[in-house]
Amino acid sequence: MGRTAAxxxxxxxxxxxxxxxxxxxxxxxxxxxxxxxxxxxxxxRHQDAGTLAPTLSAALxxxxxxxxxxxxxxxQREHVAPPSITKAVDKLAGMGFxxxxxxxxxxxxxQVHITAAGHRHVMQNRSRRTAWLATRLQDLPEAxxxxxxxxxxxxxxxxxxxxxxxTDRSTGRRP
Numbered sequence: 001m002g003r004t005a006a007x008x009x010x011x012x013x014x015x016x017x018x019x020x021x022x023x024x025x026x027x028x029x030x031x032x033x034x035x036x037x038x039x040x041x042x043x044x045r046h047q048d049a050g051t052l053a054p055t056l057s058a059a060l061x062x063x064x065x066x067x068x069x070x071x072x073x074x075x076q077r078e079h080v081a082p083p084s085i086t087k088a089v090d091k092l093a094g095m096g097f098x099x100x101x102x103x104x105x106x107x108x109x110x111q112v113h114i115t116a117a118g119h120r121h122v123m124q125n126r127s128r129r130t131a132w133l134a135t136r137l138q139d140l141p142e143a144x145x146x147x148x149x150x151x152x153x154x155x156x157x158x159x160x161x162x163x164x165x166x167t168d169r170s171t172g173r174r175p
Contacts, residue, residue, distance in 0.1 A: 037155075047128040050121065055080065057125065059088045060097055060114070064122040068101070068111040097121060 045054060052060065055078070062077050063069060069077070075085035089112055092098040097118030103109040114122070137145065 044129045044132065047132045048125045049128065055084070056088050056092055059085065060092055060118055061122050061126075063098055063112050064114045064119055068113045070103070070109055070111060074112055092118065
């Protein structure tokens with residue numbers, strides 16, 4: 001949870017959270033999730049083939065999954081500044097993983113397309129990461145697998161709405 005989001009909670013909300021069980025305290029849970037997700041992401045990155053930086057790997061995977069995209073759209077999806085995504089795309093293009101093409105309707109706009117080599121790279125990394133994680137999951141009891149499946153649904157919703165400002169719980173509106 002970012003500093004801004006944490007500061008928007010009212011004193012009453014913090015008191016209510018402290019009074020609740022430790023498992024349902026949003027701040028304690030946020031800390032545990034952040035640490036676990038960060039560590040898991042780091043471990044999964046170690047399964048990658050090659051030495052792409054995390055920003056490059058994430059941008060390449062986004063273009064593969066959602067492309068072709070304009071640089072602006074890609075920057076927005078990756079939550080980075082446009083100059084940063086321009087540098088990332090330049091590096092990926094230099095490696096032969098993506099190419100820029102003029103938009104068919106507006107020749108001033110460039111679309112980022114994944115190449116066959118880029119797609120192969122993404123698929124190899126995705127396969128390695130999935131295989132590593134599946135191997136670990138096979139050792140878990142069914143009850144833990146069911147809990148993780150439910151948690152995955154919640155995490156997917158959190159990530160899906162990450163670009164939207166948080167909702168004010170007292171009004172149900174976004175600031």
